[in-house]
Amino acid sequence: MLPRLLLADDDADLGPAIKRALELEGYVVDLFTRGDDVLAAGRSADYDVILLDIGLPHGTGLEVLRTLRSEGIATAVIVVTAFDRTQQRVAGLDAGADDYVVKPVDLEELAARIRSQLRRREGRRNDTMTIGPVMLDFAGHVATLEGQALQLTAKEFRVLALLMRRSRRFVSKADIEAELYDGDNWAESNTVEVAISSLRRKIGRDFIHTARGLGYMVGGRER
Amino acid sequence: MQLYRRVLLLLALTALAIGAVLYVFADREISRAADGQLIDAARLLDMMMQDEFAQGVLVRRDRVVDAQGDPLLTTEDEKAFQATYNSCMFTVFWNGKLVARSGWGAPVRLLPLESGLHTFTAQGDSWRSYGVRSTRTPLLIVVAQRHATRDFSLGPVLAELAVPMLLLLGLSMLVLWATLRKSLSQVERLASTINARSLADLEPLEPEVWPIEMEPLVVALNKLFARLEGAYDLEQAFTDDVAHELRTPLAAIRAQAQVLRRLAPQAVGQDVDRLTSTVDRANNLIDGMLMLARLNATAVAPRSVDVHGLVAEVVADAMIEAGPDGIECSVVPEHIVRWQCDAALLQVALSAVIGNAIRHARTGGQLDIALARGSDQLVVSVGDRGPGIPAAERERLLCRFEHGALPTAGSGLGLSIASKAMTLLGGTLRLEERPDGAGLLAVLTLRSQAN
Numbered sequence: 001m002l003p004r005l006l007l008a009d010d011d012a013d014l015g016p017a018i019k020r021a022l023e024l025e026g027y028v029v030d031l032f033t034r035g036d037d038v039l040a041a042g043r044s045a046d047y048d049v050i051l052l053d054i055g056l057p058h059g060t061g062l063e064v065l066r067t068l069r070s071e072g073i074a075t076a077v078i079v080v081t082a083f084d085r086t087q088q089r090v091a092g093l094d095a096g097a098d099d100y101v102v103k104p105v106d107l108e109e110l111a112a113r114i115r116s117q118l119r120r121r122e123g124r125r126n127d128t129m130t131i132g133p134v135m136l137d138f139a140g141h142v143a144t145l146e147g148q149a150l151q152l153t154a155k156e157f158r159v160l161a162l163l164m165r166r167s168r169r170f171v172s173k174a175d176i177e178a179e180l181y182d183g184d185n186w187a188e189s190n191t192v193e194v195a196i197s198s199l200r201r202k203i204g205r206d207f208i209h210t211a212r213g214l215g216y217m218v219g220g221r222e223r
Numbered sequence: 224m225q226l227y228r229r230v231l232l233l234l235a236l237t238a239l240a241i242g243a244v245l246y247v248f249a250d251r252e253i254s255r256a257a258d259g260q261l262i263d264a265a266r267l268l269d270m271m272m273q274d275e276f277a278q279g280v281l282v283r284r285d286r287v288v289d290a291q292g293d294p295l296l297t298t299e300d301e302k303a304f305q306a307t308y309n310s311c312m313f314t315v316f317w318n319g320k321l322v323a324r325s326g327w328g329a330p331v332r333l334l335p336l337e338s339g340l341h342t343f344t345a346q347g348d349s350w351r352s353y354g355v356r357s358t359r360t361p362l363l364i365v366v367a368q369r370h371a372t373r374d375f376s377l378g379p380v381l382a383e384l385a386v387p388m389l390l391l392l393g394l395s396m397l398v399l400w401a402t403l404r405k406s407l408s409q410v411e412r413l414a415s416t417i418n419a420r421s422l423a424d425l426e427p428l429e430p431e432v433w434p435i436e437m438e439p440l441v442v443a444l445n446k447l448f449a450r451l452e453g454a455y456d457l458e459q460a461f462t463d464d465v466a467h468e469l470r471t472p473l474a475a476i477r478a479q480a481q482v483l484r485r486l487a488p489q490a491v492g493q494d495v496d497r498l499t500s501t502v503d504r505a506n507n508l509i510d511g512m513l514m515l516a517r518l519n520a521t522a523v524a525p526r527s528v529d530v531h532g533l534v535a536e537v538v539a540d541a542m543i544e545a546g547p548d549g550i551e552c553s554v555v556p557e558h559i560v561r562w563q564c565d566a567a568l569l570q571v572a573l574s575a576v577i578g579n580a581i582r583h584a585r586t587g588g589q590l591d592i593a594l595a596r597g598s599d600q601l602v603v604s605v606g607d608r609g610p611g612i613p614a615a616e617r618e619r620l621l622c623r624f625e626h627g628a629l630p631t632a633g634s635g636l637g638l639s640i641a642s643k644a645m646t647l648l649g650g651t652l653r654l655e656e657r658p659d660g661a662g663l664l665a666v667l668t669l670r671s672q673a674n
Contacts, residue, residue: 013475021482055467082470083463084513104474104506107481168543170535172557213554213592214535216508219543 003048005029005119007036008064009080010023010056013209014103018051018080023109027114042068044066046077049117051110054081054092062095070097076117080105129164131219134203136164145203155180160218163208168219170211227403231396238392246381258340261353264308264366268315269355271300272362296323310372316363334365342370346555409434417444424522425452462516470507478504511636514571518643521568528566529559530601534592537573541581550581552590560594562601564669568644572652576605576639576665583609583663599671608662617654641667 005022009015010033019029030045032038035056042050042064054061065077078099079092092100098120099113127139133146138161145149152160162179163171176192196216200208209217272295295315296304304313305325312328314321319403321331329345338354413433414595427445430438478497484495542550577592583605584590595602612620621642638652645652650669657664 011471011475014471014478017475017482021478021485024482024485047466082467082474084466085463103470104477104502107478168539170539209539211535211538211542211552211554213557214538214552217539217542219539 002026002028003114005030005114006038006045006050006075007031008035008051008056009033009053011203012171018107018110021205022111022114025111033057035061035064039064040065042073042075043071044110047050048121048185049114050075050077051080051114052077052097054079054083054088059208062091065092065097078100078110078113078117080110129167131164132207134164134207134218136161137152150202153195153198155191156195156199156202159192160199163216163218168217170209170214170217172215176216226492227400230399230403234396234399235392238388242388257368258351258353259466261307261311261340261351261368262355264304264311264313265355265364267304267307268296268313268364268366269357269362271296271304272315291392299323307366307576308366310368311366313364314367316365316558318361319331319363329367334367336363336365338363343367357634359370392527406434406436409437410440410606413440413444418478423523425449438660458516466509466513470506473502473509476576485546490600507589508636511640514640515643518568518571518640518647521647523565523647525564526566528559528564528569530562530569530603531560531596533557533566533570533575534577534594534603537570537577538590538592540574540576544578545581545584549588549622550590552584552592555596560596560601562596562669563671564648572641572644572648572667573603573668575637575644576652576667578643579637580607580609580663580665583607584630589662601669603667603669604664605667606659606662606664608660611661611663612654612658620654621652638665641665644667659666 003025003026007015007019007022007029009018009031015033017129021029022029030041030047032041033056038050038052038056038061039059041047046051050060052065056064061079061081065079066076068075069169076098078101079097080101080103081088081092084102084105089100091178101110101113128135128137130136134150134158135144135147135208137143141157143152143157143160158179159176163175173192176195180195196210207218211217241642263590273574295317304311312325313323314325314328314331314334315323316336319336324331329343329350333343333345335341335343335355338356341354343350343352348398349370350367351370351373352365353367354363356363413428416428425448427448428441430441430445433441480495480502484492485500487495509627522562536554538554542552577590581588589608591606593602593604593606595604622639642652645667648669650667653666653668655664655666656662
C-alpha cells in the first residue's frame, strides 16, 4: 500500500506544487488549507506522515499539533514553514513535531525527511544508516554502495562507521586512530591515511571530505 | 571636569562681587559718617561762639573793624574743640575777614570759603571741608580735615576679615565640590549602566535604586526604552512577515520547477536548473537581509568558546553546502583555541567569511585558515586562492547590499553580515591581499573583553 500523506498548506500555489511533486514520488497526498479541516482529517484518517504549515487560517498549525498530541494521536508530523527563528523551531518541536523544515524547502530533501519518518514508523532498529549512495548496517557489518555490496577490511569498516556516525562533522585523525586502537598495539602512523585512501578508491573521491588541521568528514546535502 | 571648574569659578566670582559691593557700601557709609563729624565740629564751634555773642561781643564787633579785638573763641574753647576733634582744623570769618583759626592746618587761601561740603588739595594732601554761615550774623565757619585721617578704618578691618573669609570660601568650595562629585558620580553610574547594556536589553531601570534627583532622567529613559522596545517588536514582527510572505511564493516557484524538472524532456533541464538556482539566490538574499535585521536585536552573551571547534563546524557546513569539489582546506593550529566571546555571533561572522571564501576558493581550489592567539587579541585569518578583491572595492564590500564586480552565487550580504557581527563582538573585519600569492585574506580580530 502506498504511504499516505496529509499536506496542510494554505498557499494557493505552494500547496498544489508540493502535492504534485510528492505524488510523483509515489505518495498519496491529501491537501488541506484550513486548520480545522486538518484537525478533523488528522483525527479520523490514518496518515503515515503529516506535513504541517504553521500559518493556517481557522486554527494555526501549532494549535492543531498540540490538540492532536493531547488526544494521543502519534502520527509523524513534519512542520514545513517560513518561520525560521530558533524560538519558533523550539516551539514547533515542543508542540510535538518530529521534524522542522524551513521554506523554501528542496523537494528532494523533503522526500528524504519523509522517508526517514516512514522508516522510524516502521520500527526499524536504528542500526543502519544511509548517507548519499552508501548504506551501513552497523550490527551486520555490511556496507553497500548504490545497493551493491562493498568489500571492506575490518579497519576500513570501523573508519567508515565512525565517520558515518559522526557525519556532517569533522573527525580528527587522533579520534580515528583511537578508534583503530585494538588494545595491544597502536596503529602505525599512516594507517588512517591508508584506510581513507582505500575507502576513497572503493566509494569515490568526493564521499570523504578532508581538511588539514580538522580531519575527515562524510555527508552531503540530504537527498 | 568642566562642570566642577565652572561652578567653583562662579562661586569665587560671586564671593569677589559680594566683597566689592560690601567695600563700596562700607566706604560710602564711613565717608558719610566722617562728613557728619565735620558738620558736628562746625556746630560745636558755632555753639561755643554763641556765648561770646550773648555777652555782647557781637554788638561791639559791629564797631570793631580789625580782628584784634576780643576773640570770638577763648583759648579754653579752642582747647576743648581740639580735644574733641583733634583731626579737624577750623577758621572763622566775620564779614569775609578771618577772625579766628586753629593753630595748624591748610593755608587759608586754599580753603573753599563757602557753605557746604567740599574737597580741595593743600600741602600735597586731599582735604575735606565743611562751611556753615550763621543765619543771624555775618559769620562763616569752615572746618576741614585730611582725607587720610578719615579713611582709617577699612584697611585693617579688611585685613582681619580676609583670613576667615578665605577659609569660609575654601570650605564652601570644598563642600560644593564634594556634593557635585557625589551627584555626578550617580550620573556616571547611570551612564555606565546603560553603556553596559546590549541593544536588545530594554528592561526599564528601577527608580528606587537611583537618587530622587535622578528620577526625571530615569523616568525619561524608561519611557525611551518602552518606545524602543515597541519599535523592536514591530521590526521583528515586520521581518517575520516579510520572511513568510517572500518565502512562500519562492517555495512555490521552486517546487513547481522541481516538478517540471522531473516531467520535462532533457532539453529544458538546464533551463529549469537555472530557474532553481535563481530562486535559491533570491532566497539567500532574503536570508541575508533577515540576518542583518536580526543582528541588531541580538543580545551579546560572552563565554569561553572553542574557536577551533567552531571553525571546524563552520567549515563542515560550508563544504557540505558547496557540494563535492576539489577544495583543499587547511586549519592551523590543530588543537583547541579558547577565547571569551559570544559563540553565536562569532559563528555568524565565521560562516559568512568562510562561506564566501569557499565560493571563491573553487577557482583556486585552496582555503587556508589560521588562528593566532595573543595576550589581548585573537586573530582568525581566512585566505582563499580566488581572484581576490581590488583594494578600492574592499571597504565597499563590507557595507550592505554591495556586490563585488565579479558575479558570485552569494547574496552580496555575506561580508557586511560578518562585519556587523564582528562589530557587535567588539572586533573588526579587514580584507587584505594574501601576502603569499593570489587571493583574498579576510582577517577577523577579536579583542580581549577586559580591554
